[in-house]
Amino acid sequence: MTVRLIKHAASDADVVFAARVSTQGADSIPAEVLGGSERGLINYLMRERHGSPFEHGSITMYVEAPIFVFREWQRHRIASYNEESARYRELRPTFYLPAVDRKLVQVGKAGAYRFERGTAEQLDIVDSTLVAAYRTAYDAYDQMLAAGIAREIARAALPVGIYSSMYVTMNPRGLMNFLSLRTHREGAAFVSNPQREIEMCAEKVEAIFADLMPVTHAAFEANGRVAP
Template sequence: MTVQLVDHNLSDEAVVRAARVSTLGRSSGGARTTEEARDKGLIGFLMRERHGSPFEHGSLTLYVEAPIFVFREWQRHRIASYNEESARYRELRPDFYLPAVGRNLVQVGKAGSYRFEPGTTEQFAIVDAELVNAYETTYRSYERMLSAGIAREVARAALPVGIYTSMYVTMNPRGLMNFLSLRTHREDAAFVSNPQREIEMCAEKAEAIFADLMPVTHAAFEANGRVAP
């Protein structure tokens, strides 16, 4: 799966600037004096007290390649803008998802109280064989319909959710932190989430980009239980 930074205007300074306009008003020419320790303390305060609006200034755009079932989970996060590759207008490539060795396969417990455990060698073999068979069968059906002149928007109905697609997603830091809080599993989080592993893999890549662009904000997010402000 691919998560790449395309564009951004994120910075810890933008959070501080937005917050301080509440008490200092407009600064001359937008300039301000940076005091690192004070800025870090302010961001920590905003995160801890959940004053969220200063974290809405700025945005980043990511390019993502992942299976359709991952996108359906990602796009439930509505504090974002999405443009996805359209199977109405182009033929989808035969790129499909297969779980890596080590991906837990067995669900133990009931809804709301369950865990996933590793599968056996035999179970991995079954998953690989069945998915490859399903992918080959459905993609051949897709190609036969296209060859017969059937519209792409109709033929795509044969394709499974394991086929890869691509999208651009744009969100602000507050929306990104909300996404990360729900789509990563961290035992030290204030509210422990249990996302599907495949979307968590994407979230981990997005978080690495976020931590690089806004290290102070990311550190405050971590220190305050990974709760979006």
């Protein structure tokens, strides 16, 4: 999975000045360096779930991942997306295969299940079956393109395991909502159980967020990873 920061206008100071306009009006000038009171304010806003001050920022990332991951990600309508279009360009034959440590076996019923490691034989079945399916699908796609069939028709042969790319832009509040649902943390106030592949992306997103807004990220962690 690839998640790369493209540009941003997001800092802890943005949260502070957005919040202080309620009491200081035009005098709520952004602080260059956050002191104890500013850090306390961010923690207070997070704890009490005063969310709007966390919306005054923007983080744009470039993502490469399988299409099935994008379909989960794009359920988050608190973001803006522009995705590579298979109507306008030929997709590369790049497909997803689970890593050897990917848990393969679902145990339990819906709503109360867990995943366990598979056997070496099961991993071989996954690899060989997916590779065969991918080759058949891409050969069909390639054959249609070579025959002059429009890309928007030929793409119907491709599986959701093929990689796509997109730009995604989120404000920090929306990003925290994404992280709260797409990462698994035992200590969280509401423990989520995301599919591992989107969690791999979310972990990279969180590293970017923690680097850009360390005080906000620390408050997010300290208050149960609940989006304000």
